[in-house]
Amino acid sequence: MYGFDYMTPTRLIFGKGVIEKLPEVMEQFGKKILLTYGGGSIKKIGLYDKVKELLAGHEIIELSGIRPNPKYDPSVLDGVKLCKEHDIDVILSVGGGSVLDCSKAIAAGAKYDGDPWDLISYKAFAKESLPIVDIMTLSATGSEYDSGGVISRTETNDKIGYVDPHNYPAVSFLDPTYTFTVSKKQTAAGCADAMNHIMEQYFCEDSTILNDGFMEAGLKSLMVNGRKCLESPEDYTARAEMMLTCTYGCNGIYSLGSSPSGWPCHGMEHALSAYYDITHGEGLAIITPRWMKHILNDRTVGRFVKYGVNVFGIDSSLDSFEIAERAIQATYDFFESIGIPMHLRDVGIDESRLGEMAHHVAVNEGLINAWAPLDEKDILEIFIASL
Amino acid sequence: MYGFDYMTPTRLIFGKGVIEKLPEVMEQFGKKILLTYGGGSIKKIGLYDKVKELLAGHEIIELSGIRPNPKYDPSVLDGVKLCKEHDIDVILSVGGGSVLDCSKAIAAGAKYDGDPWDLISYKAFAKESLPIVDIMTLSATGSEYDSGGVISRTETNDKIGYVDPHNYPAVSFLDPTYTFTVSKKQTAAGCADAMNHIMEQYFCEDSTILNDGFMEAGLKSLMVNGRKCLESPEDYTARAEMMLTCTYGCNGIYSLGSSPSGWPCHGMEHALSAYYDITHGEGLAIITPRWMKHILNDRTVGRFVKYGVNVFGIDSSLDSFEIAERAIQATYDFFESIGIPMHLRDVGIDESRLGEMAHHVAVNEGLINAWAPLDEKDILEIFIASL
Secondary structure: OOEEEEEEEEEEEOOHHHHHHHHHHOOOOOEEEEEEEEEEOOHHHHHHHHHHHHOHHHHHHHHOOOOOOHHHHHHHHHHHHHHHHOOOOEEEEEEEEHHHHHHHHHHHHOOOOOOOOHHHOOOOOOOOOOEEEEEEOOOOOHHHHOOOEEEHHHHHEEEEEEEEEOOOOOOEEEEEEHHHOOHHHHHHHHHHHHHHHHHHOOOOOOOOOOHHHHHHHHHHHHHHHHHHHEEEOHHHHHHHHHHHHHHHHOOOOHHHOOOOOOOOHHHHHHHHHHOOOOHHHHHHHHHHHHHHHOOOOOOOOOHHHHHHHOOOOOOOOOOOOHHHHHHHHHHHHHHHHOOOOOOHHHOOOHHHHHHHHHHHHHHOOOHHHOOOOHHHHHHHHHHHOOO | OEEEEEEEEEEEEEEEOHHHHHHHHHHHHOOEEEEEEEOHHHHHOOOOHHHHHHOOEEEEEEEEEEEEOEEHHHHHHHHHHHHHHHHHOEEEEEHHHHHHHHHHHHHOOOOOOOOOHHHOOOOOOOOOOOOOOEOOOOOOOOOHHOOEEEEEEEOHHHHHHHHEEHHHOEEEOOOOOHHHOHHHHHHHHHHHHHHHHHHHHHHOOOOOHHHHHHHHHHHHHHHHHHHHHHHHHHHHHHHHHHHHHHOOOOOOHHHHHOOOOOOHHHHHHHHHHHOOOOOOHHHHHHHHHHHHHHHHOOOHHHHHHHHHHHOOOOOOOOOOHHHHHHHHHHHHHHHHHHHOOHHHHOOOOHHHHHHHHHHHHHHHHOOOOOOOOOEEEEEEEHHOOOO
């Protein structure tokens, strides 16, 4: 078992109607708020008006238009500028993981004198950061309970996941009813994203009885509840279990003491969505079963057997490779069954830039050190198999 | 699914040799340390000398002799006095859960002007508390990752579990090698204690797929690793998995969103160890299967079926009550197999005060509101069945 140094200090306030606690929560951080959000969805569900009403006594500066796969410019740079100009005390992020990831980069940049890209690219490290409170409207990334964020820079096709302990949200408001209106497409993509977060940690050399059971339960929860959310978008219990299960995705608790895995599918998917701006969860769902097939061998098969038997209930008396192949097919079939387009061509990616992307991933993502090492040739083969 | 307001801000530093980080950790809290510990075990394993050597530049005041089932007087009151006299900055608790529970009460009392018992008995609430750092030498209570503590007051036979969000340790050092020398008796009792923490949360009306899988994995981890620790006390992996699994016991993460259970076995056991000062984990192991048998009925049987099938692998095609009864017997058998004395008489408790204790529990522990409500008669019957 590996050593670790772990802390997740975020306060989770979970349940229907918890937003009523917003004023007392914001009070402790100050009066000047940068309110960050994306498009119009928070206005459509009445959340924007509710927030403004609850925080009537505060000075609120707004940064809207934050896009999925949030961009360094615009958005991060704009937010940093607003924080500095208005001497902001706290950021209130209202939306999904993209708005929150962007808010984290803004929070760190606001307290840094140089170019905020230094922090994202680890050329420098934040000494402090503005506090962040979030209200989540999408179950997917787990950003509400971790210290990471993913920021894209269009001109260089960079999509960088960066982690900084200053970036844990101080408080995350999780009201499952805010996810009732999430579209089928985004519900499915969120489910796939959260499932992949677990798979990235599950497929490693050494895990524990506790972690394996926790992750297998997480995967089962996401499959059962993901399907229910699609069938009955206002099923509170399903949306709630979905929301909580997603929350644990990236804060490390699923793999405390496990050996590192390298998060290979994220490494590959980041190139896809940096070059083509596709939906992250869809990119992951497309890549994952092809990656599984590519790395299946005598050394890795045992892990796939465990996955197949414990997550999909495949008969443990079958031959190991038979179990593994059925498990990989079951993974593909589940994603397809919830309506995810399962080919790169379905999301607008053809063969023209696969080589370029594979090279970018090989150079930047360090997947040669993953549990199942991937070089440029492997990555290209996985991309081609995903077409 | 229930709402919740949850935070565990403790930093866990886990692994062999992590104590080397102690000086830099203590530095951030100040120079004046109250070092709390129990008997001589930390001296025997060289930990006392190591701590003194690492903290040579600090002013260290000592409070030793903290006993299992830690006492308000002596110990808590002495510690509070020392903190006030010496203007202590931080408490360093070295030992098991009892030393840490006592240290939590001291930390809160040190910043409170009145009688510290007010805080323990919820007559008043702490506004602040001294920071606590702990180095654990026993896997059992989970105090290292929660905000609770249990304090006994001999003259009134009170043993009170009190929870205060100020009492989360700031940092917990978890080095599994410090548990290599824990006796078979204490290893088994710690295992039973941690298993009961999970069972207390498992047996409730509504849980989730995620929580159930997490708890079932926790129970399996404790049974497999508990047995390994007894067979090979220096098996690092087993001691490490044991240590981490215990850590989650009481911080609520196993039951986020689940309906409340009432922690009935703890309610009953607290009387046993308040009146007779027995080992907490042994008391729980004795009570638990008798409690299970007592509450098994048409309403509760479904939960026992899930427990039996998923934790003990009992054939799910059997009759529900048959599965439940086998699961209860398997629970008893496991505790017995790790060497726990399974009758109250074995730990020095006869029938003479059972009625008095049952009355005390009925009046003080609110078990009439538990998932399976218990009145004084029920409690007495469970005590008698445990003799």
